[in-house]
Amino acid sequence: MKPWKTLTLTVFCLAALVVGASEETPQRTHRIVPEDYFSLSSITAVAVSPDGSRIAYTEMRWEPPETTRNSDLWVVNTETGATQRLTFDRAWEADPRWSPDGHFIYHTSTTSRAGEEKPPYDGSKQVWRISLDGGEAQAVTRIADGITHYDLAEEGRALFFTAGEEQVEDEWKELRERYADLEYGHGVTTFSAVWRLDLETWRAEKLVEADRVIHAMSTSPDGRRVAMVTTPDDELIHKEGWSQVEVYDVRSGETLTVTPSSWRHTHPSPFGWVNDVAWSSDGRALAFSVSFDGYPTIIYSADWTDDEPTVALVERPQGVSVIGGSLQWRGGSHDLCFLGQDHARMRVYALRGLRDGRPTSSDVLTPGDVTVEAFGFDRAGATPAVVTGTLTHPADIFLVGKDGALRRLTKVNPQVDTWLLPQIEIAKWTSSDGRDVEGILELPPGYAVADGPLPLIVEIHGGPTAATFYRMRFWIYGRTLAAANGYALLSPNYRGSTGYGDSFITDLIGHENDIDVKDILSGVDSIVERGVADPERLAVMGWSNGGFLANCLITTTDRFKAASSGAGVLDQNIQWATQDTPGHNINFMDGNLPWENPDAYHAASPLYSLGAVTTPTLIHVGGSDPRVPPAHSRALYRALRQYLGIPTELVVYPGAAHGLSTYEHRKAKMEWDLAWFERYLGASEEAESR
Numbered sequence: 001m002k003p004w005k006t007l008t009l010t011v012f013c014l015a016a017l018v019v020g021a022s023e024e025t026p027q028r029t030h031r032i033v034p035e036d037y038f039s040l041s042s043i044t045a046v047a048v049s050p051d052g053s054r055i056a057y058t059e060m061r062w063e064p065p066e067t068t069r070n071s072d073l074w075v076v077n078t079e080t081g082a083t084q085r086l087t088f089d090r091a092w093e094a095d096p097r098w099s100p101d102g103h104f105i106y107h108t109s110t111t112s113r114a115g116e117e118k119p120p121y122d123g124s125k126q127v128w129r130i131s132l133d134g135g136e137a138q139a140v141t142r143i144a145d146g147i148t149h150y151d152l153a154e155e156g157r158a159l160f161f162t163a164g165e166e167q168v169e170d171e172w173k174e175l176r177e178r179y180a181d182l183e184y185g186h187g188v189t190t191f192s193a194v195w196r197l198d199l200e201t202w203r204a205e206k207l208v209e210a211d212r213v214i215h216a217m218s219t220s221p222d223g224r225r226v227a228m229v230t231t232p233d234d235e236l237i238h239k240e241g242w243s244q245v246e247v248y249d250v251r252s253g254e255t256l257t258v259t260p261s262s263w264r265h266t267h268p269s270p271f272g273w274v275n276d277v278a279w280s281s282d283g284r285a286l287a288f289s290v291s292f293d294g295y296p297t298i299i300y301s302a303d304w305t306d307d308e309p310t311v312a313l314v315e316r317p318q319g320v321s322v323i324g325g326s327l328q329w330r331g332g333s334h335d336l337c338f339l340g341q342d343h344a345r346m347r348v349y350a351l352r353g354l355r356d357g358r359p360t361s362s363d364v365l366t367p368g369d370v371t372v373e374a375f376g377f378d379r380a381g382a383t384p385a386v387v388t389g390t391l392t393h394p395a396d397i398f399l400v401g402k403d404g405a406l407r408r409l410t411k412v413n414p415q416v417d418t419w420l421l422p423q424i425e426i427a428k429w430t431s432s433d434g435r436d437v438e439g440i441l442e443l444p445p446g447y448a449v450a451d452g453p454l455p456l457i458v459e460i461h462g463g464p465t466a467a468t469f470y471r472m473r474f475w476i477y478g479r480t481l482a483a484a485n486g487y488a489l490l491s492p493n494y495r496g497s498t499g500y501g502d503s504f505i506t507d508l509i510g511h512e513n514d515i516d517v518k519d520i521l522s523g524v525d526s527i528v529e530r531g532v533a534d535p536e537r538l539a540v541m542g543w544s545n546g547g548f549l550a551n552c553l554i555t556t557t558d559r560f561k562a563a564s565s566g567a568g569v570l571d572q573n574i575q576w577a578t579q580d581t582p583g584h585n586i587n588f589m590d591g592n593l594p595w596e597n598p599d600a601y602h603a604a605s606p607l608y609s610l611g612a613v614t615t616p617t618l619i620h621v622g623g624s625d626p627r628v629p630p631a632h633s634r635a636l637y638r639a640l641r642q643y644l645g646i647p648t649e650l651v652v653y654p655g656a657a658h659g660l661s662t663y664e665h666r667k668a669k670m671e672w673d674l675a676w677f678e679r680y681l682g683a684s685e686e687a688e689s690r
Contacts, residue, residue, distance in 0.1 A: 026417045028445075032484035034670040036419070037474055038062040038663060041412040043387045043395055044071065046376045047096040047105070052383030053078055055376070055397060056096040056105045059412060066090065067663040073107055073130070078383065078399060081409050086130055087137065100156040100379070104129045106140065108150065119143060127161060141197065148192065149216065153223035159197040160219045160226060164190040165210035189213070189234050194226055194248065208248050208255065215239060216276050220283035224250050227277040227286050240583040243274040245288055249307070258286070258302050258309055268295045268506070269591065271583025275324035281331050285354070287314070289338075291324035293465055293584040294509050296502045299327065301336070301357050312357025317349055321498035321505070330381035337365070339372055341499035344426065344440060344470040346371045348386060348400075367404045371471040389471050391424050393417075420445040422483030426470060427490065429526035432518045435507075438500070439492035439523050440468050441532075442483040449531050454488040455681040456533035458524060458553075462544030464496035464516065465505060476666045477543050477566070478673070485674060487681070488532055494519035494549075510590040512604040513552045520553065535559070537681045541673065543567055543620075544628060544658065548606070551636065554617060555609035562680035564673050566620040567658060570632040572601040580626040610639045616647035618676040620669060622656030649676070
């Protein structure tokens with residue numbers, strides 16, 4: 001593939017340029033093009049060694065000629081910054097963890113070898129470990145069909161893991177087994193069993209029978225208790241509203257349900273899902289979080305006295321939105337840490353001395369304009385490490401000082417130092433009902449308002465219980481690339497977004513296709529009033545909930561001259577009936593099912609206003625999307641092109657799920673969007689002259 005050859009040469013030349021100019025800052029002369037996206041590496045996990053001297057991390061890269069990214073295991077020295085790559089094959093390495101003595105790094109991998117049909121070389125997910133003294137990684141597990149979760153305990157003497165076992169219900173069992181290649185709505189379930197592997201005798205023992213589905217697992221450091229997030233079935237629908245926390249006691253062999261069904265009665269919605277479970281270093285406290293569509297994530301703690309836990313709702317810092325699944329206890333303490341969002345920043349927060357749900361105090365470990373993606377500590381909790389980026393570079397690993405100062409350890413994307421980057425700022429405005437709203441505004445490099453107004457693309461984030469962050473981000477939905485091609489790009493954090501307080505999230509309940517649309521249009525007005533945006537050259541784009549809002553906007557106004565709708569909902573009734581997380585719709589319809597309040601589902605559906613659309617619309621969708629099934633996009637295409645005669649293109653990505661993952665699909669997405677906006681807005685000549 002010719003593009004890959006070009007990419008390989010470009011990356012090599014840029015890397016050589018940066019290394020050769022070690023004492024000089026490279027000049028920013030490179031105008032960003034779609035191909036540059038595939039030169040980027042991403043750090044996806046960090047694990048600090050017990051003594052804090054090294055950090056293991058996984059790095060994800062596009063490595064030609066493969067069309068999907070690969071993940072490998074690396075180590076960086078915290079004193080010198082020297083890095084070492086430990087794995088080189090096409091296996092997907094993930095979830096690194098140190099042995100207590102610091103001699104080994106455990107991790108999962110999907111290693112495969114030609115001609116091998118048995119684990120661990122059949123591509124199934126297994127636990128491996130690699131020595132820092134050298135040599136190849138060794139397989140720790142060899143489980144048919146692979147493992148799902150693992151944990152180390154008992155000072156590294158035991159490995160706990162979960163493995164699946166498929167079971168068929170007795171009713172209709174004969175027919176289901178006779179026609180096993182067919183898909184059934186229920187009755188065929190892969191349940192999870194918990195095993196303990198002794199790392200001294202290398203004997204395995206099954207602890208928990210496969211009669212539940214386990215979505216997350218954490219073992220107390222002494223190996224006495226195994227905490228599990230479980231559901232009765234492996235349908236994703238059963239995670240929202242049916243997930244619970246169970247704890248297995250290794251000594252007694254009994255399983256305790258920490259979250260009985262009555263526990264959900266105090267929640268803002270019954271359709272929340274438990275994200276994670278995390279034990280304190282003394283094994284006396286368990287923390288877990290529960291997330292919702294449309295409501296803020298909440299945290300619980302369970303403190304153990306003898307054999308009975310006391311469960312309490314944890315007090316959260318005011319105005320901060322918790323990232324579900326990010327809980328970590330700081331070693332040697334009862335300080336519970338997590339990632340929290342606050343006004344387009346994402347920081348590490350610590351709840352000090354947490355007991356019975358109440359911390360003695362709370363503080364921010366990473367103040368300032370940071371967007372932390374991952375973090376970790378050494379065994380004593382004394383070496384905080386974070387993965388974070390800035391306005392001028394993608395995320396790298398940093399050590400955090402006592403005053404929050406960051407010391408950079410890695411530089412996984414040196415080529416970015418030569419890129420002409422967008423100007424990034426926080427834009428603020430007042431919505432039509434008086435509520436303050438923010439967004440991220442990206443402008444072309446070197447642009448000034450005196451140069452005249454620009455064509456504006458409104459890029460809308462998904463979720464909607466999510467946010468766009470104040471950082472440099474190059475991705476396939478417009479950020480960085482739009483500004484490089486002469487557009488202003490506004491990414492509004494409209495009502496329903498996280499990081500602006502609980503009420504800002506919940507205001508959207510019962511008001512989709514209403515206040516979110518008004519927030520966005522008010523933001524467009526503010527950018528036009530500043531003289532930055534040309535009111536005659538406006539476009540909108542989004543994916544998932546962003547695609548839904550693009551559909552809403554083109555049915556609300558004719559101001560947009562072009563739209564790119566990606567995986568967007570058109571009809572809320574069909575969405576509830578066909579998507580894999582229908583609790584999303586129920587929550588935003590204020591707890592109502594379609595037949596209980598059909599007017600609400602109708603009002604939130606852009607389908608019934610399509611007759612007002614005049615905007616040329618480009619439509620993207622994954623051919624196998626379970627979250628926003630392709631029927632929405634096909635219906636939008638039929639209505640606009642066949643019945644309304646509006647210029648419309650439909651791009652279906654075969655086999656793709658809710659997100660695009662291959663080189664071909666991501667490249668096509670970027671190039672189609674650029675060509676579409678160029679036709680209807682035109683910015684290339686201005687970008688060239690600038």
